[in-house]
Every structure is written in C-alpha cells, then in structure tokens.
C-alpha cells in the first residue's frame with residue numbers, strides 16, 4: 001500500500017486541472033528563524049512550486065506576511081496566487097495587487113500602534129510593521145511574553161483592533177472578517193478539490209474551510225497536511241490527513257510528485 005502522502009496524491013490526480021494547492025509560508029515553505037525578515041523558502045521549493053503550477057489549476061501562498069515581503073520572494077512565479085496579511089491583500093496570477101478596502105482604512109490606526117509600541121516597549125523588541133497588521137515578536141526575549149501580551153490586549157482595546165497570539169508573537173489586525181479560512185472558502189469556490197499545507201494554529205481556519213466545503217459538497221476533495229513543528233505540538237497534526245516532518249520534507253515530496261507522470 002502507498003504511504004499516505006502518495007496515496008492522497010494519486011487519488012487527487014484526476015482533479016489536477018480543476019483543483020488547487022495552497023501553502024502557508026513560515027514553518028511550511030520556509031523554516032522558522034529567530035529573525036523574521038531573514039526567513040526564506042528552503043532551497044528547491046520555489047522551483048517545485050513552479051513545476052506544480054504547470055500541472056495544477058491553482059497554486060497559492062496564503063500567509064500572515066505582507067505582499068511586500070512575498071512578492072520579491074516569489075517574483076519568478078507570476079502564475080502563483082499570493083494572499084498576504086491573512087487575506088487582507090492579494091495578487092492573483094496575472095493581475096495587480098488588491099487591498100481589502102475595509103482593512104485599508106485601518107492603516108493609520110495600525111501606524112499609531114507601531115508608534116506607541118516604539119515609545120513604550122523595550123527598544124530591542126522586534127516590531128514587524130506589515131502595514132495592514134502589526135506583529136510584536138518576543139522569540140529573542142521569551143521572558144517578556146506575558147508583559148507584551150498584556151500590553152497588546154490593552155492597546156487592542158484602546159484602538160479597536162483584534163489581537164491574536166501567534167508563534168512567539170502577538171499580532172494586531174483590523175476588525176475585518178478575513179483570515180486564511182475566508183481565503184480558502186472564496187478561492188476554492190470554482191475548484192473541485194484543494195490541499196492546504198500548514199503548521200500553525202492560524203492555519204486551522206484554512207483546514208476548517210476545506211472540511212466544511214467537502215461536507216457540504218461530496219464532489220469536493222479536501223486534503224489537509226500538517227508540517228510538524230515542536231512549538232505547535234499536535235494541534236495541527238491532529239486535524240490533518242497526514243503530517244510531513246519539516247519544510248525540507250515538503251520540498252522533497254513536491255519534487256518527487258511533480259517529476260512523476262500522473
């Protein structure tokens with residue numbers, strides 16, 4: 001019997017021209033690193049996505065990163081859709097970048113949070129200003145987690161922003177109903193099957209969107225894949241169809257399947 005990843009791939013083969021593969025970035029295409037701006041895809045995975053985009057109808061990256069970060073990294077993949085800031089901005093294949101209008105009006109408020117964080121929080125904290133969202137990273141200072149969490153909750157209430165705990169970080173979002181789940185719900189409307197590769201709790205919204213689509217539509221095939229990371233424990237794996245050990249294992253899987261005639 002084929003191992004689970006290859007069995008799912010073989011079963012998905014008839015839907016290649018009408019299905020999609022959607023990938024998270026950090027922890028999935030790129031290994032986790034202490035310095036957020038330094039994260040880059042593992043060697044060979046961009047070429048594997050290029051090969052995939054010639055075989056599958058939709059290939060997309062769905063990330064908490066802003067488009068400004070994703071665009072240069074995937075510059076050689078114009079046929080891959082990029083969804084940034086948890087779906088609050090996107091650049092679909094062959095089109096220009098679009099910002100969700102309800103999110104755009106919150107940009108000045110997010111600027112005010114960045115300014116306040118620079119004034120009030122320790123100077124060596126990594127403040128990632130992503131224009132439509134803001135992340136405060138404490139990976140290099142884990143003892144500050146509780147203080148930063150409390151500061152973020154108070155600032156979120158004061159400015160009317162949503163606040164979520166992320167991986168060794170807290171993030172501020174406009175109060176707009178947009179996340180990886182709504183991206184998957186919208187982008188799979190015209191597809192008859194989709195895969196999502198994720199490693200973090202925010203990726204569970206995407207898994208749920210695929211599960212909910214396939215339970216409403218038995219003709220739709222969903223495949224949820226976890227990329228293991230010790231920081232997230234088993235929460236993502238337990239909701240997935242199978243787990244790959246690392247971004248490198250994902251790269252190896254994609255290289256193998258894109259080179260095997262279906």
Ligand SMILES: O=P(O)(O)OC[C@H]1O[C@H](O[C@H]2O[C@H](CO)[C@@H](O)[C@H](O)[C@H]2O)[C@H](O)[C@@H](O)[C@@H]1O
Nearest residue numbers: 025026032033034036039063064139167168169
């Ligand atoms: O949706 P994703 O593509 O997974 O992005 C989620 C956040 O990832 C980044 O932060 C995480 O990765 C960093 C680099 O490995 C790491 O240093 C940090 O501790 C992690 O939280 C990114 O910086 C955020 O903007 C993304 O929202």
